[in-house]
Structure formats: structure tokens, C-alpha cells
Amino acid sequence: MRTSLFARLALLLMAMLAAIPVQAEAKSDDAITMLVMDPLALPLSCPCVAGYAQRKYEVLGEYLSKELGRPVEVVFAESVKNALDKESVDDIHIIIGKDSVVTAQGKKHDFDVSRLARLVGKDGKTTQTGLIVVRSADPAQKLSDLNGYRILFGPSECDEKFAAARALLEEAGVDLPPEKDAEISYACSDGACMIIDWGDKIRGAAVISSYAAPLLEGCGTIKKGDLRVIGETEEVPFVAAFATKSLDKDEQKKLQKALYAAAQSPGMLVALETMLGFVPEDFKPAPTKPVIKAAGKTPAAAAKPKPSTDESKKAANVTPTTRAWPGWLGPERNGHVEWLPSSLPETANIVWRQSFLRPGMGGLAATDRHVFVGDRDAANRADVFRCLDASTGEELWSITQLTIGQLDYDNLPRATPLIYKDWVFFFGAFGDLICADIETGKVVWKANVRLKFLALDKLPWGTCSSPLVVDDMIIVNPGAPTAAIAALDAATGEVRWKTPGGPQGYGSFIAATFGGVRQIIGHTQNMLCGWEASTGRELWSVKPRTDGDFNVPTPVVVGDKLLIATENNGGRLYEFNNDGTINPEHVAVNTKLNPQMSTPIAIGDRIFCVNRRLECFDVAKGLQSAWSARDRTFCEYGAAIASDDRLLVQGRGGELVLVDTKDEEPRILSRLSFAPDKDSAAAELFTFPALVGTRLYVRFEKEIVCVDLGA
Structure with a gap:
């Protein structure tokens, strides 16, 4: 049968196309390869434990592509060798993985890696530990009981399972074979299963990584209760980000800057299962418990307050010995107290310190039993309102309120909490007003006043006004066309009245x-x-x-x-x-x-105000300037607390300055510094302290400090 002309042409065309070599999709010449060896990355782990070991580094890759102006290709592998064996990988620019493993493999493959940042875990740490485990039924109760046991270590490049574990065991007096003869189990699951399989036949122990412990049970590798931890190593670095010599110094600096900035995206924090994102090498996590220092002696009682019918005094929760600091500007909402010391102590008598993750902007409210503060969660997606024990600084309870948006100067609550009767009222920067039981933290009622009253204008700084109590009503300023100001029933949150007017102010x-x-x-x-x-x-x-x-x-x-x-x-x-x-x-x-920003304080016919200096004005002489005092401690903002004849100013770095208010010239009576470090001592604070009895509660950038002024 004769082939038609059309068929012959078709065959010729197919032959020509077949002769053209087929090429794989070319990799961009300027692409950056990011090798992920993090054992908690989703492709290298398993989704057995909800919300854990499912890090999505593709999100980081997309972010870095935009920040670096070059495509970033993410490659997952358990080792550098496995990555280089992939056809798509001809070079590696970034490596993210266990610190000791990347360091060891970098040397092995001559990558000359430079550590740029560490990744903070969900626990707020950049470290991990090794766990020495035995079967639950094993007779060993302490590390020294392991003499004569077969001990399964991890690979030598895994510090937590080898070097740190050997150091711990040797310190406990356990005789170990030389390093080269150590018995190695490469995977935590292998070591755990082996000692379980040995049963009573072989006395054995295994070293597993602390991060792997939840996965062993979660994935069904072992049953809950199969193993028992009898020792834990010192903390060693966990996941870090490295650059190889394939990136020049300028590129490495740009990459490092981008890694640090990644935490500004809440979505990134979620994707990488991290509390704070990537941080510098010298990052120090907040302690899980407050640092408590004994006060030395019981603080002297404050003067008994005079009775009053003023609404702000009704909120003050008076006790026989101390008067509460119920909210913004104290018991009278004017910065006045009955007692200030005649002079400040020569050295600070620190009662306790409580660390916080984020710099604060809102003031404190306090009784002789509680300290209330507005905070944010690590992902910066929610307000966290905390109640601390006034005696120890330990957290008693907290309330988390999800918020949406991004404000200038961070998203932390600006308003000072308000104590009234048996309730405490919190006001977040996004308009969330919460009434909670003082003792339990149980939410009595809550409302977002911006949404409730349809305040739709943009508010770059957020809601800043501290709530006010008047006649069993909580006064807030939604700034809505129909509710410039509104009163909510303190007990129920029901609207008592609202008044039309202009947008929200900041004071x-x-x-x-x-x-x-x-x-x-x-x-x-x-x-x-x-x-x-x-x-x-x-x-x-x-x-x-x-x-x-x-x-303001x-x-x-x-x-x-x-x-x-x-x-x-x-x-x-x-x-x-x-x-x-x-x-x-x-x-x-x-x-x-x-x-x-600073609110003036009136003492008799004199007005005192901090504004880069401490200034005094005479009311009787038409606000004429009486005097002005320059001092490096006086910043643009300065909180001040007054008695009848003295003024206590919170200056730079939380330094306290006690000033005579009766003198015709500025006279500093005494001063006291107790900042935790050099950086804190130089910082300008935008918070207002709380004074209850002789104890002053000061909020620094990253901690709250209780100092006794009467000691």
C-alpha cells in the first residue's frame, strides 16, 4: 500500500523532532540552593503529632527569594552527601539543620560554613538536650547504675547524643569504652526499640534527642510508658542557619538580615513552628521561671488612705496596710500617692524579676497580691493579659485574645489595666475590652468596642486610652461616628450610653x-x-x-x-x-x-512635667516657668509619681530620681538605678510604674522588676 504524501511528511516531521535533544528544565544560573536538614522539617519527619515536626521551609524559601532578589530552591536531605547526590543540586549556598551536624558535615565536604542565625523553638529556646533512657521495668534509677550496661549512643556528629551524653555519664562515674568503640544507633527510634527488644536479657540504655521524644510515642514506635528517662545532658545548640562560601560576605549579611526579619510575619512563625524566628548566636531565652530574690524584710506599711467618694478612689481596693494602684496614674488617676520615701535606698532591694519576650508599652495595675499587665504572644497574633503574684512575680493566670492587624510601634496593648471591685479590665490595642475575675482570670464578659460601634477609621497607633470607671460604668472611646465615647456596664458589658462624635484620640x-x-x-x-x-x-x-x-x-x-x-x-x-x-x-x-507624651503632675500650685528635662511651672503666676533641670535620665517621656512634697520620676533605663518639689531650685534628693543590663539602662521606657505600699513595680523593655523602696 502506497503511503500518502501527507503521511510521509508527518513521518519526516516526527523524525526531525525526535532528533532534537530533550533537555531537563534548566535551573536558573543565579538560583540559591537552600539545603534543609532540620529533623523537624515536614519532609524529613512525619505528621504524627499535630502541630509538631511539620516545619514548612518552602514558606521561608519564598520569603528569601523576595528579600534576596534571587530564586531560592529548597532541597530536603538528611545529609550534605544525600543532597549532592541529587541531580538538581550542583552547589549549596544555605544549610539549615542541627548545629553540630552541619558543622561536622561542612568540614567533611569542605564547605567552610558560617553560622548566621539560630532558630528558636516553640519552647522559646535554641537548644536541645540528650535523654538517657531505659526500659520502664529496668532496675536502674540513676546514671551511676548504668555501669556494665550496653549504652547506645548517637552518631558522633550529634552532640546531644554523643559528646554531651558521654560527658554526663563520665561525670556520674560510668565506665565507658573509648569513643571509637562506642556502640552507635543512628536513629533515635532504632536505639529505643533495641533496648525494648532486649528486655531482661540485656541490660541496656539508649541516648535519644529531646526533640525526638514526642515523635516516638506519637508515631507509635513505642508505647506510652515503655521508656523512662534517668538522665538529661546539658543543653546544646539545636537548629541553626549557615551560609557556605558560595555566598560572598555581602550576600551573607543580606541573608542574615532577612533571616532576623522573618519573624515579623506571623505566618512565618507558624510555618516554622517557632516562637521568635531566627535570632543571633548570642540569644538568651527568657527563663521559664522568674528569678526570685528575697526582699530581706517585710516592707513598711503605706499610710492609710483617706476616705473619699471619688469614683477613682472607689476602684482602689483599699486594705488596712496597703492601697492598690488600680489603673492609669494610680489611686486618684492623677499620679498622687500618700507616701514616697524621704530618700531612695543606696542599692536596689530587688524582690523579684519576671522576664517577658517583647518590649512593653502599657502601664501596670497592682494590688498587694496581684500585678496585672498587657502583653503579646510570641507569634504576635494575640494579646496576652497576665496576672502575676505580687510577692514572687510568678504568673497566676493569663487570658489570650486573638487579634488581627499590624500597628505602628508593635501590637502590644497600650492601655493600663483597670481594677474595680472583684474584676480587672484589660483593653487591647485593637479594641478588645475584657472583664475578668481578679482571682481566677475567668472572663466575665468581653467586647471589641471598635467593631461593636463600627469604628472603621484607620488607627496607626491602635487604641491607647486606659479605661475609666464612673458609677459602675466602664468608659471607653471607640471613636465611632455613633459612639465617640461609650459607657458599658461594669458587671455585664451592656451599653449604658453612647455619644456621637469624632474619631478616637490617644489620651x-x-x-x-x-x-x-x-x-x-x-x-x-x-x-x-x-x-x-x-x-x-x-x-x-x-x-x-x-x-x-x-x-496623648x-x-x-x-x-x-x-x-x-x-x-x-x-x-x-x-x-x-x-x-x-x-x-x-x-x-x-x-x-x-x-x-x-508625658502627663504633667500638679502638686499644689506647681506643675511638673518631663520633656527631655524636668520642668516646673507656677500656676499662681500664670504658668510661668519656675525652673528647669537637665539630666541624661530625663527623656522625651517620663512617668512621675507625687506625694505632697516629693516627686519620683522614672527616667532612662528605669532609673528612679527623687526630687524636692518645695525648693525654689531643682534639687535631686537621691537616685537609684537597677536596670538588668547595659542596653536596658540606656533604653527610654514608655510605661508607667505602679506603687503599692513600699513596693514599686517597674516595666522594663523585657522584664518587670519589683523593688522595695522602704527597705
Whole structure:
């Protein structure tokens, strides 16, 4: 049968195509190969334990591709040799794996690896340990009982299963064979199964990695209770990221910077099952328990508070010996206390220190039994409101509230908690208001006031105002068109009243009586306003002459007048009419009283304020400047607590400065420094301390410290 012309042409075309060599998909010339040897990576482990050993490094690869401007190809292998045996791998630029293993294999294959960062685990550590295990029925109870046992070590390149384990056993007096004769079990599962199979026939022990322990039971390799741990090695480094000499120094620096920054993405923290992401080599984790130091003696009792009907005093939870610091600016919401020491101790009498993972911005509330603080979780996806034991600093309970979004200056709560009756109220930066039982932490009610009242405007700094209690109502400022300010029932969270107005301001409100009218005073975004306390009806408003104030400082009651101080309009003193409305024309002004954040403190006819210096103004002389004191401890923000004749200022690095407020010239009576380290001593703190009795609770960037000022 004759082949048609069409068929012959088709055959010719097929032959020509067949002659063209078929090439595999080419790898980009500038691609970076990232070898992952982390035993907790999903392809190298198993999904037997929910949320553990399922690290998704592909997410890191995509992120690094964007940050480095080069494609990053992720390769998974248990060793460098196995990776190099892959056809797709002709070079390795990044290696992520167990520190000792990568170091050993880097030398073996002449990769000249440079450690760039360590990966923090879910436990907040960058380390692991080796566990010495025996069968549960084995008679050995301590390490020294293992003399004469067959001990299965891990490979010599696994420090936790070899070098650290041998050091531990030798210290316990166990006779071991020379390193070259040590019996090796390459996988933790193999060693565990072997000693179980030996039963009573062979006395044996195995060394397994601490990270592998949950997987042995989770995957069914062993049954729960089959093994018993009788020893644990010292901590050794766990997973780290290395660069090889295939990346030049500049590329390595860029890579290191990108690794450190990866933690800013909550999704990355979840993908890599990490608390803090990649950190520098010298990273020191927060201790799992607080560092407790004995106080030495019982603190002296504070002066018994005078009775009062003011709402802020009702919140103060008075006891026979101490008065609580119930919220923002203390018992009177004006920074005043009955007692301050005549001088500060020569050396700090530290009662306790409690470490935190993230720098704090919100103040503290405290009783003689509890300390309340707003915090964030390690992934920065949720607020964590904590209650600490006032005597020891240990956490008693916590409440976690999931939040969504990203704010300037981190996402931590800005507001100071509020103690009222048997409840504590927390207010997160995303608008979550939570009422909880003081003793148990059980949530009584909660509401997101931004969502509840449909406040849809952008809020770059978040909700900053500390809640205020008035007549069994919690006053907050949602900043919604229908609810610039709102009152919620303290017991139930039900809306008692709400008032339309402008967007949210950043300062906290006060309750005060002017012209015989009880009112709430504070800022919206652009206006100073007064609202009737019982109904929320707006009584008056004042627009400043100059726009652009952030309106952070809290209004201050000075006798029968109101002091307002902001960065662009300075300090202004206002009088009120008999009907409770404000006279919009101030009676005194001083543009030098212009803090951006610090709230002024009034003592008699004097106003004190920290704004890169400590300044004093005379109310009787129309806010005239009385004196100004320069000192390196005075920053842009400074918290201050006042008695009748003294002022305690929290300065740079938490340094305390006690000032005489009666003198005609600035006079520092004493000072006290107790920052935990050099970096902390240089840091500017944006938190407000709490004073209960003689104990002052100070929030540093990474810890809360209780110091006794009466010792």
C-alpha cells in the first residue's frame, strides 16, 4: 500500500523532532540552593503529632527569594552527601539543620560554613538536650547504675547524643569504652526499640534527642510508658542557619538580615513552628521561671488612705496596710500617692524579676497580691493579659485574645489595666475590652468596642486610652461616628450610653466635677470635650488653635481649673462656668509646657512635667516657668509619681530620681538605678510604674522588676 504524501511528511516531521535533544528544565544560573536538614522539617519527619515536626521551609524559601532578589530552591536531605547526590543540586549556598551536624558535615565536604542565625523553638529556646533512657521495668534509677550496661549512643556528629551524653555519664562515674568503640544507633527510634527488644536479657540504655521524644510515642514506635528517662545532658545548640562560601560576605549579611526579619510575619512563625524566628548566636531565652530574690524584710506599711467618694478612689481596693494602684496614674488617676520615701535606698532591694519576650508599652495595675499587665504572644497574633503574684512575680493566670492587624510601634496593648471591685479590665490595642475575675482570670464578659460601634477609621497607633470607671460604668472611646465615647456596664458589658462624635484620640479620660456638674473630660482626635457622666451628653468642646496634636497627655485637674498640655499648643489653663461648661478662652498659657507624651503632675500650685528635662511651672503666676533641670535620665517621656512634697520620676533605663518639689531650685534628693543590663539602662521606657505600699513595680523593655523602696 502506497503511503500518502501527507503521511510521509508527518513521518519526516516526527523524525526531525525526535532528533532534537530533550533537555531537563534548566535551573536558573543565579538560583540559591537552600539545603534543609532540620529533623523537624515536614519532609524529613512525619505528621504524627499535630502541630509538631511539620516545619514548612518552602514558606521561608519564598520569603528569601523576595528579600534576596534571587530564586531560592529548597532541597530536603538528611545529609550534605544525600543532597549532592541529587541531580538538581550542583552547589549549596544555605544549610539549615542541627548545629553540630552541619558543622561536622561542612568540614567533611569542605564547605567552610558560617553560622548566621539560630532558630528558636516553640519552647522559646535554641537548644536541645540528650535523654538517657531505659526500659520502664529496668532496675536502674540513676546514671551511676548504668555501669556494665550496653549504652547506645548517637552518631558522633550529634552532640546531644554523643559528646554531651558521654560527658554526663563520665561525670556520674560510668565506665565507658573509648569513643571509637562506642556502640552507635543512628536513629533515635532504632536505639529505643533495641533496648525494648532486649528486655531482661540485656541490660541496656539508649541516648535519644529531646526533640525526638514526642515523635516516638506519637508515631507509635513505642508505647506510652515503655521508656523512662534517668538522665538529661546539658543543653546544646539545636537548629541553626549557615551560609557556605558560595555566598560572598555581602550576600551573607543580606541573608542574615532577612533571616532576623522573618519573624515579623506571623505566618512565618507558624510555618516554622517557632516562637521568635531566627535570632543571633548570642540569644538568651527568657527563663521559664522568674528569678526570685528575697526582699530581706517585710516592707513598711503605706499610710492609710483617706476616705473619699471619688469614683477613682472607689476602684482602689483599699486594705488596712496597703492601697492598690488600680489603673492609669494610680489611686486618684492623677499620679498622687500618700507616701514616697524621704530618700531612695543606696542599692536596689530587688524582690523579684519576671522576664517577658517583647518590649512593653502599657502601664501596670497592682494590688498587694496581684500585678496585672498587657502583653503579646510570641507569634504576635494575640494579646496576652497576665496576672502575676505580687510577692514572687510568678504568673497566676493569663487570658489570650486573638487579634488581627499590624500597628505602628508593635501590637502590644497600650492601655493600663483597670481594677474595680472583684474584676480587672484589660483593653487591647485593637479594641478588645475584657472583664475578668481578679482571682481566677475567668472572663466575665468581653467586647471589641471598635467593631461593636463600627469604628472603621484607620488607627496607626491602635487604641491607647486606659479605661475609666464612673458609677459602675466602664468608659471607653471607640471613636465611632455613633459612639465617640461609650459607657458599658461594669458587671455585664451592656451599653449604658453612647455619644456621637469624632474619631478616637490617644489620651486617657478623667472624671471631675466643674461648675457643679460631674463630667468626663478627654480628647477625640481633634477636640477637647466634656460629657455628662451619668448620660454621656456632650456638654462642651474646644478646638485648639493649632492642628496636629496627638493629644496623648491626660487632662489634669488643678484646683477649680483644668490644665491641658500638648506638643503644638503648649500648656493651657481653663476655667469653667456655673453650668459646667468650659470657658473656651484659656486663663493662662505657656508654650514651653508642651509634652508629646508625658502627663504633667500638679502638686499644689506647681506643675511638673518631663520633656527631655524636668520642668516646673507656677500656676499662681500664670504658668510661668519656675525652673528647669537637665539630666541624661530625663527623656522625651517620663512617668512621675507625687506625694505632697516629693516627686519620683522614672527616667532612662528605669532609673528612679527623687526630687524636692518645695525648693525654689531643682534639687535631686537621691537616685537609684537597677536596670538588668547595659542596653536596658540606656533604653527610654514608655510605661508607667505602679506603687503599692513600699513596693514599686517597674516595666522594663523585657522584664518587670519589683523593688522595695522602704527597705
